[in-house]
Amino acid sequence: MLSRIYHLGYAVEDLETASRFYRDNFGVEPGEPEIVQEQGIIATMFEVGESMIELVQPTRPDSPVGKFLAKRGEGFHHVAFEVDDLEAALADLKSRGVELIDETPRIGAGGTRMAFVHPKGAFGVLTELVELPR
Numbered sequence: 001m002l003s004r005i006y007h008l009g010y011a012v013e014d015l016e017t018a019s020r021f022y023r024d025n026f027g028v029e030p031g032e033p034e035i036v037q038e039q040g041i042i043a044t045m046f047e048v049g050e051s052m053i054e055l056v057q058p059t060r061p062d063s064p065v066g067k068f069l070a071k072r073g074e075g076f077h078h079v080a081f082e083v084d085d086l087e088a089a090l091a092d093l094k095s096r097g098v099e100l101i102d103e104t105p106r107i108g109a110g111g112t113r114m115a116f117v118h119p120k121g122a123f124g125v126l127t128e129l130v131e132l133p134r
């Protein structure tokens with residue numbers, strides 16, 4: 001079901017500060033920040049081999065990432081796996097009784113389709129499944 005780690009998501013207080021840190025110290029080039037209104041985030045990515053790091057800043061304190069920051073502080077937030085067929089993956093997980101946050105795909109950054117699996121059933125790790133646009 002899983003083709004690769006698509007990205008690791010880090011929750012940050014300030015996207016510009018975090019982008020500058022990785023640009024200056026690791027020589028990476030984070031892309032243009034993108035607002036995903038529905039999730040209450042602004043996010044940017046940079047490539048690391050065949051995967052990416054996604055820096056995520058909340059646009060409002062009551063968004064899921066805003067609440068995460070208030071409770072846990074900055075740091076690792078989620079892993080995103082690429083899948084070929086998101087609907088099929090969700091249906092399969094649901095039939096196995098895996099707890100999902102999103103039972104139907106949402107539109108994520110970069111025009112991807114994505115859904116979250118609940119961290120409760122995934123050993124505490126918020127798990128995102130991503131299907132890339134064809």
Ligand code: CO
Pocket residue numbers: 007009054078080128
């Ligand atoms: Co993500």
